[in-house]
Amino acid sequence: MTRQKKFRAGPIIPPEAAPLKALTVTMAVMCYLACLAIGALILIDRAVESWTSGLSREVTVQVRLMQDADIEKELSKAKILLETTVGVVNVAVLERDAGAKLLEPWLGTSNLDDLPIPRLIRVTVNEAAPPDFVALEKQLKKSVKGASLDTHRRWEAELTRMARALSTLSYAILVLICISAIAMVIFATRTVLDANRQVVDVLHLVGAKDSYIARQIDSRFLKTGFMAGLLGVGLGVATFFLLGLSGTIGADGVADASRGLLFAPPEIAVWSYGILLSVPIIATVICLVTSRMALIRMLRSVL
């Protein structure tokens, strides 16, 4: 009595959900964080660009006329001090007119000849290794009467330095994410294989080849990695979107920049979308390559 029913052959390796589901969640979180880190990198990059373009590697020292001091002497003292400071590339004492320009916003272009206009020194700094502005200002104040450092630009330099630290941190986080993703995949592979040791043994003994077994398991990891990557990127884009909504339009902040990330002119948008979309691809590749390599190595260790 042979029943002629339509059978559907079951999967060779049991579809044990738990370790792979866990991997999906972890990988999705990792991908999300990778997106945030990449977004941060792009934003920081753009911010630094705009700051440094405004900064043009220059700081201004201003020397006020003091009742009891010879302005030219003070200026040369300041010049010598600045020239011997590490991180300073060039020092130029500006004409009297330059100081007058400084007051223009308040006083207009009226005749200021009889006013005690402050004198300016333009200091070109080494952008890669700027001097310690705080120490420099202290020293200037101590040895030159009426001297002060343009704090606004100093602050911008400090911002740039901070942005660099943040971007290094973002790179570090990206590396950390990759490493732990690889570790996760290896552990998941081992878990899946451990859970199926008996099955793998039997498959070997009925004549299955290593590559055949590896293929059965691999396909799961492929799917897992891709799903997780898409999920993570989806969440990431949603986050940038919300972040973009949180700031006013036209302001020069993160909100604006994250809007720029999403709704930029095509040629830029394509680029940032491309980088973001590389996340699921990299996740899939990490999943596939790592699990395949781990599998082959683990399978070899059995007779």
Added chain:
Amino acid sequence: MTRQKKFRAGPIIPPEAAPLKALTVTMAVMCYLACLAIGALILIDRAVESWTSGLSREVTVQVRLMQDADIEKELSKAKILLETTVGVVNVAVLERDAGAKLLEPWLGTSNLDDLPIPRLIRVTVNEAAPPDFVALEKQLKKSVKGASLDTHRRWEAELTRMARALSTLSYAILVLICISAIAMVIFATRTVLDANRQVVDVLHLVGAKDSYIARQIDSRFLKTGFMAGLLGVGLGVATFFLLGLSGTIGADGVADASRGLLFAPPEIAVWSYGILLSVPIIATVICLVTSRMALIRMLRSVL
């Protein structure tokens, strides 16, 4: 021939390493990220505090004397415009002296009576819902001759707004981390239990109580959570340390703030260390409570 050797009884549940090791790695990464998020929150909080304390909810509008305009008329025009702007709480036209003070840094306290000193209007804004400064400035420039908005403070307000977005993001990330940690623990519990279904069955059949079995598995999760938490916090503190080293001392940036996080005066340091050390505790609690609850529920589902 009874051998009288000293036996050591093996663990009731096999010490299957893989799912728990995977959990340790994941949880450590989560804890690390939680530390970063918490650090970010503290830093943003302090930054906002210092910005807003300097800001004191005020913006200054400056009206320059123009050759062909009546300054008092322009001032009252500006006042009316400002008073009708949404987000403005109070408008006060300042005395002439206030404008003179503005030039002090450049010109000293010399007599400025015959100079065209600009006039100032102090605008108190609603901190919670500040006006749209960009639009406001445009309008001012259009309808009042010689008017300009103090852009520096405007920028600070924008910064504060951005900081709020970042701190919301940090909170969101913290919540996300907690949720995925709980998910991870549940999956790991299921994996451990699945891998040991036979063992649990046998234990039930030889008369073990659910609580006895749960206890055997729980202790592993306890250790896992605590180890992962410590690892994560260690990495986190190391990161703040490195970040702290990356900026110059005394500068008003993240570097400084992260230094403040670690080497603050005792009463503040205790607080931030306390928050950071709560991470491994929370991780342990999440591991323990989640796994215990999941275990009891899963064990109940077997006869």
Added chain:
Amino acid sequence: MVRLDSVGLRYGDGPEILRDISFHLRPGSLCFLTGPSGAGKTSLLRLLFLALKPTRGLINIFDKDVSQVNRWELPLLRRRIGVVFQEFRLLDHLTTFDNVALPLRVMGQREDSYRADVMDLLNWVGLSDQAQAYPPVLSGGEKQRAAIARAVISKPELLLADEPTGNVDPVLAKRLLHLFMELNRLGTTVFLATHDLKLVSQGKGAVLHLEKGILKAA
């Protein structure tokens, strides 16, 4: 001790595996259960060690109605029953010694208190050399003997054994039968399911014959 009254069992929506089973095991009795493969012997034993509830009918064990037993009472009842599973069910990560000692350990006994007993029993079933070996390296017959030792170590009031001699040679089978009969002499009620008709004829006890889920006294 054990009383079944027109018990029926079906798995899920399947056919009835056991039909109208009624019998009574008096305390201290020895009883064999025979029947062809797939007759339902293991299913019947599962009912007796409370791993299954009957679809219909009444089961009384230790004067308790099984359908009235709470979940938290189960462990306490099971501790009074020793079971030898057809597929042994040893824990692969524990040594033979630990496997045999498991029921005592689960009851909360300390190792010092049972070490000598366990070693004596291992000696009797011929496994003293394998006390520190793990089940995966034991031969089929050795596993079976370890499973038997685990079932009897706590001197249970009721012993259920499913095909306990399927993997051992006739000489050893006889030796194991003697172990069961010794236990029975000391007061344990013994219920053995087996295909081995020689074993049945060697042991002095009642014989129940199961065929397609229906009980026939033989």
Added chain:
Amino acid sequence: MVRLDSVGLRYGDGPEILRDISFHLRPGSLCFLTGPSGAGKTSLLRLLFLALKPTRGLINIFDKDVSQVNRWELPLLRRRIGVVFQEFRLLDHLTTFDNVALPLRVMGQREDSYRADVMDLLNWVGLSDQAQAYPPVLSGGEKQRAAIARAVISKPELLLADEPTGNVDPVLAKRLLHLFMELNRLGTTVFLATHDLKLVSQGKGAVLHLEKGILKAA
């Protein structure tokens, strides 16, 4: 077909489990292996299906020296050998049908091509009703029959069976023996390890007796 020459085996640093085993299985022969529990029968079979390498001595299978076989050649050799494991080793997540069909599937055959064969074989061992059932719901004897069906489905040149009738009743045991003898008649070399002396006397074949790792022709 199979030739062993003073083969010795020890696990790790343990004692020698097999000592000086030498015998020859001619193509198409039928041979029984008997011996007490723990004698080393399963270990000897493990050597023959290439799950173990001997510590010393020579094994030739299909005219190949086993110690010279590469890892990638193993699957191809194993496909010519059918094995019934003492503990069955069915895959719990596959139906009985899929379990039996596994060797064919692993060889890359399509389901259409083997469905009828598998169903016929299941019918012969009395499992056609359980074709879509999973091993955990099979009775002990049903599992054993499924394991036997899996071993013979690919009509191997060499069939190794370890205690293939330990969980079935005498009637069924005889039926299974007939299956092995039928295969043998069609050219398969059959090597059976068993405790069941009645089975040995029913089958017409050579008998090897193993005792404490030493072979004695009976």
